[in-house]
Amino acid sequence: MRRNAVLLVTISLLSGFGGSAMSLVTGVWILDLTGSPGRAGLAGLCVYAPTLAGPWLGAITDRIPRRPLLVATNLVLAAALLSLFAVHSAQQAWLIYLVSFTYGISYVVLDAGESALLPAALAPQHLGTVNGWRSAAREGMKLLSPLAGAGLYAWQGGSAVAALSALMPMIVALLYPLLGLTGSATPAAVERGFRAGLAVLRARPVLRVTVPLAGVSIALSGFSTAPGYAVVTEDMHLPSTFLGLLMSAQGAGSIVAGLTAGRVVSRHGAIAAGAAGTALFAAGLLARCLPWWPAIVAGAVVAGAGLPWTLVAAVTAVQTHTPAHLLGRVSATANTAMFGPIALANPLGSAAVHLGGRPSLIAAAVACLAAAAVATRLRPGTSG
Secondary structure, three states: OHHHHHHHHHHHHHHHHHHHHHHHHHHHHHHHHHOOHHHHHHHHHHHHHHHHHHHHHHHHHOOOOHHHHHHHHHHHHHHHHHHHHHOOOHHHHHHHHHHHHHHHHHHHHHHHHHHHHHHHHOOHHHHHHHHHHHHHHHHHHHHHHHHHHHHHHHHHOHHHHHHHHHHHHHHHHHHHHHOOOOOOOOOOOOOOOOHHHHHHHHHOHHHHHHHHHHHHHHHHHHHOHHHHHHHHHHHOOOOOOHHHHHHHHHHHHHHHHHHHHHHHHHHHOHHHHHHHHHHHHHHHHHHOOOOOHHHHHHHHHHHHHHHHHHHHHHHHHHHHOOOHHHHHHHHHHHHHHHHOOHHHHHHHHHHHHHHOHHHHHHHHHHHHHHHHHHHHHHOOOOOO
16 A cells, blocks of 8 residues: 555656646746737636536546556647647747647546546555545645746746656656556446446435535635635735735645545545535635734635545545446546536636625635535435
8 A cells, every 4th residue: 555655646746746837837928928818817728628528538537448548648748748849939829728728638537547546556444545645745736836837937938847847747657557456447348428427426425415515615715716815905905925825825724634634534434524624614714804914824724724625525435435437437527516616606706806805705605614514414324
């Protein structure tokens, strides 16, 4: 278990570093080439749009041997990143969009494939712990790699960042074959379409609770983005640079949560862990409404700790309550359910901010607390 756990966490570290470094640079690169903030923002849309096709992309991981698929996906991603050496002017900006879209597809395939592979690499009792470690690794990279990517971009330009980011999936492709797998990591023949994945989410009581609960929490995190900005800059009259401190504080909370999530899931069950995470996130939102900047920082830490508990609980529940031959599509369908709503919630939050930053954050907190209460009420008598 230890060797596989180290390999899986290392894969998350490398993937998180490359993805986070490139995610910031793509928008800045397009902005520098075109001078258009609107066109720069479209890069993010290209990354998240493939999430909506998660059930279909996830079905691929149930039809193709998973380890070779993960290796091939990383190598294709590396090749796509290296193509950015051809970008020299605004006329080639379309290539950055294409690579961003490729990144988005790879995220869906890799998330689904890894979720399906983990039960063959780890004992069931270790899934929650390692999922938490992987979450902490990814969050840690979100603190470090954007700064590294921005510095390298300022020094050597976008091509240098693309080369560094391409190196990460190349190394990851070499690590997957080192995993020791038990059981079958090769999916059986699939007779039904992606609806089978949706049917599993509906049929398992634990999944019916944890996956929608994570979806609500993640959606409201997107909803609360603009109101959080408004509280800092308009209500508190703090400089916009204070937002960077809040992002770091939230990241620190997420790292701690990732390291503890597995233990919470093992002791109290996925539903209880998910509900507690959602309640923590709500408490963080309420703290950010207080007219005292240390409370806002503390709220960011608490909110950052809550989301990983909710997400790890849902992911672990999917891995432990899904038939092996359907894990790919169920994982991808769950990801769509958890992350898809943020595409709508984010602009709704931007609109709601006209009613005031604090009222919007309070509304989001109340919605989270209500969702956590419903989840606790629906908790079955077993540990989940």
